[in-house]
Amino acid sequence: MPELPEVETVRRGLAPAMEGFVIERAQINRLDLRWPLPDRMAERLTGARVERLRRRSKYILADLTTGETLLIHLGMSGRMLVSGMMLGGFHHDHPAPQKHDHVVLHMEGGARITFNDARRFGAMDLVRTDREAAHWLLAGLGPEPFGNAFHEDYLIARLKGRATPIKTALLDQRVVAGLGNIYVSEVLHRAGIDPRRKAGRIAAPRVAGLVALIREVLAEAIEAGGSSLRDHRQPDGELGYFQHSFHVYDREGEPCQKPGCTGTVQRIVQSGRSSFFCPSCQR
DNA sequence: ATTAGACCCTGATCGC
């Protein structure tokens, strides 16, 4: 799924279709995604105007004029498709309904937002906007990578004493929100840190350096329009998304791209997920 | 309190 940069890209793609517009009809084709959809979701969305689209970690948050916020998580395979409006100079017609189109928002003016999610690890919920921070899915999240609360001293203190591998620690959304399996590998490669290294046993200056590198890697990916693999698409359905490539992720057996390094990218499994790294320049 | 592993679900891909 989309990690933070992809979710941010989706949010930006949805904004012109949603911000300022009324949801005329919410079509719900299935009552549960990962969890049951909220009670009376269609009724609660119908007639609401979307004031603003925000992002928190990997969640998209749509503030409604009803005082509620629609919370959306794309899981692993969730996609948002925009149709029925001009996008990038072209009019996107409504596509034929697809398998796994679980929720369709029919917007004032004719645009449609289609949430498609084959694996159904995604989620949607409605929460009172003024109580959003206490929502069970958001309450435990760590700081935003680009926020002021995420800084060198914080990360050093947060990882102190932790015996878990740094790869696992950075994947933990309570430590920092928004990193996923791809970007953790990319960050650690850039930092020259072995993903197996115990988080609490890394010298403070190196941990401190991770803060800037995390921001750098995420910012570059957002800049690139959110990178993607396989099944992920930009909200407008265009495929220009598959261009971004990674230095180590999914490059097992390929030469390390760090200048001057002659190592070979290796794949290992950590807490059930693939990690890619260069044993030669990551220590 | 931490940490590893199972589990949720469907689809694509790979080896035979």
Place this chain on the structure above:
DNA sequence: TGCGATCAGGGTCTAA
């Protein structure tokens, strides 16, 4: 072409 095993960017929950 078919078939099973494996893997996939998410996260939660349980049990050690």
